[in-house]
Amino acid sequence: MHSAQNDKPDVIIREVALRDGLQSEPGFVATSDKLRLIHALAAAGVVLLETTSFVSPRAIPQLRDARELMDRVPRGWLCHEVMVPNLRGAREAADAGADRLIVFVSASETHNRKNVGCSIEQSMADLGAISGLAAAGNMAVAAAIATAFGCPYEGQVDRSAVLAIARRFVQAGADRITLADTTGMANPKQITQTVAFFKDHLPHTQICLHLHNNRGIAAANLYAGYLAGVRMFDTSLGGIGGCPNVPRAAGNLATEDVANMFEALGVRTGMDIDELIRAAGLLESILGRTLPGQVMKSGASA
Amino acid sequence: MHSAQNDKPDVIIREVALRDGLQSEPGFVATSDKLRLIHALAAAGVVLLETTSFVSPRAIPQLRDARELMDRVPRGWLCHEVMVPNLRGAREAADAGADRLIVFVSASETHNRKNVGCSIEQSMADLGAISGLAAAGNMAVAAAIATAFGCPYEGQVDRSAVLAIARRFVQAGADRITLADTTGMANPKQITQTVAFFKDHLPHTQICLHLHNNRGIAAANLYAGYLAGVRMFDTSLGGIGGCPNVPRAAGNLATEDVANMFEALGVRTGMDIDELIRAAGLLESILGRTLPGQVMKSGASA
Numbered sequence: 001m002h003s004a005q006n007d008k009p010d011v012i013i014r015e016v017a018l019r020d021g022l023q024s025e026p027g028f029v030a031t032s033d034k035l036r037l038i039h040a041l042a043a044a045g046v047v048l049l050e051t052t053s054f055v056s057p058r059a060i061p062q063l064r065d066a067r068e069l070m071d072r073v074p075r076g077w078l079c080h081e082v083m084v085p086n087l088r089g090a091r092e093a094a095d096a097g098a099d100r101l102i103v104f105v106s107a108s109e110t111h112n113r114k115n116v117g118c119s120i121e122q123s124m125a126d127l128g129a130i131s132g133l134a135a136a137g138n139m140a141v142a143a144a145i146a147t148a149f150g151c152p153y154e155g156q157v158d159r160s161a162v163l164a165i166a167r168r169f170v171q172a173g174a175d176r177i178t179l180a181d182t183t184g185m186a187n188p189k190q191i192t193q194t195v196a197f198f199k200d201h202l203p204h205t206q207i208c209l210h211l212h213n214n215r216g217i218a219a220a221n222l223y224a225g226y227l228a229g230v231r232m233f234d235t236s237l238g239g240i241g242g243c244p245n246v247p248r249a250a251g252n253l254a255t256e257d258v259a260n261m262f263e264a265l266g267v268r269t270g271m272d273i274d275e276l277i278r279a280a281g282l283l284e285s286i287l288g289r290t291l292p293g294q295v296m297k298s299g300a301s302a
Numbered sequence: 303m304h305s306a307q308n309d310k311p312d313v314i315i316r317e318v319a320l321r322d323g324l325q326s327e328p329g330f331v332a333t334s335d336k337l338r339l340i341h342a343l344a345a346a347g348v349v350l351l352e353t354t355s356f357v358s359p360r361a362i363p364q365l366r367d368a369r370e371l372m373d374r375v376p377r378g379w380l381c382h383e384v385m386v387p388n389l390r391g392a393r394e395a396a397d398a399g400a401d402r403l404i405v406f407v408s409a410s411e412t413h414n415r416k417n418v419g420c421s422i423e424q425s426m427a428d429l430g431a432i433s434g435l436a437a438a439g440n441m442a443v444a445a446a447i448a449t450a451f452g453c454p455y456e457g458q459v460d461r462s463a464v465l466a467i468a469r470r471f472v473q474a475g476a477d478r479i480t481l482a483d484t485t486g487m488a489n490p491k492q493i494t495q496t497v498a499f500f501k502d503h504l505p506h507t508q509i510c511l512h513l514h515n516n517r518g519i520a521a522a523n524l525y526a527g528y529l530a531g532v533r534m535f536d537t538s539l540g541g542i543g544g545c546p547n548v549p550r551a552a553g554n555l556a557t558e559d560v561a562n563m564f565e566a567l568g569v570r571t572g573m574d575i576d577e578l579i580r581a582a583g584l585l586e587s588i589l590g591r592t593l594p595g596q597v598m599k600s601g602a603s604a
Contacts, residue, residue: 216563217560257517265489
């Protein structure tokens, strides 16, 4: 009991390169290469993967192999979380053996329409049915709220509106809320205050932060989130990712950079930095360009 | 009195692109282009510039125009700080009308030898004479300590050794100590503890942080420094800079990214973000490549 507790990481780093990262790439990455990446990530100690998304292959052709990929992924202790935009996607994800369904919506009406082509209410309409499907299949459901710290179209986003959406997700059975800074508009003070606000109003719901680096301070935002008590963060191998609608947008924080920082802080991640660097190198060779991650260039901290 | 106090920035962002940035570029940037950059920075509200370094033109040919540049820089409220490796450099800087001399040394013996070709003691040998020269010329002296958070050759650097060097600088009249994370080895906890340690032992000396991004978390380190009470930070327009000895090294935090973060936090920098973005665009056109700064791509925060 005691040693098991000691093995538990202090923070959970959730890998989103396969979904958020690869969907922002111009080309389709072969399913076999995605599988090589997943194996490399698993070897580095990653346990929580945003593996793919059951969206329309016309909308996001990069993820058109969602079913084939899910049929071939290693299972074991890997947890395959799969994004589902609607009930149809949820059914497909359930059929494909997803471990957890991720429902999502934007906090901003305009961004939601640009992102998935419908209103926030329409995005939420399938929630009850998805929740029932998950319960019947013994699957967990988590939720992600995009543009939670600001919208590139609407500007400031009201924290109470984000909470109202989160409450509906929680009432429908979501065991975790991801607050996403989709286009890098957050600042550390806002993170601190928003996390405190959510801890006050939804004290029993796990908060995950998903922070893009469009304004160069995602690492500061992540650290502020950690200081505020957040213990789960989305990151992306090599720092890939972005937003198809935002030119020259920055990606996520690199998994290996964040894991390296936490390990240097004495905060255990359960990850092997050198293996992560190896996985990032594999990703770099698959994509054929230099990736933004820094630790893959400079090496792990001493 | 009251309004003057209100105009005072809450943090000082010290611009190092002209020196730290340009000395890492493969080619020589024309003096006229450096002057255009300085004018653009001044228009954006920059007041503290690391303008150049009076080092050997053989060692750093990128700064071989130090004297010509100093002869042509705008003065007014701009403060031109100039790095000097030794007494000869200090004499030249004084002759050229530097507003402040910056003496420097590495906390690590090996790095100092690689950087300036002599021991720490040899680097410190001219300190008294430089200090006398500065006093005679009514110039301020500040000091920078490289590899203060770790050395790529020696690994961990003892905080007490850094303090011992800092004390010698302060005793010689330095009014400020810059702690430089030359190759991005620091972590936020180390920053917090080191700043507290320096505030304890040198309570009357201003601390400046100079943070490279080699491991992707310079923004987190800067924010930790701010929380610990640091109110001066070195940054580099467009995020240029690096280390000639470190392949694929990362630069400094981008001036416009840091200023944008502070302004979003309600911490006044005295800078105009849009003018900084314009200056970064000018730098990008001069260097002819995409720079790492993010706000220049995404725009200022709302």
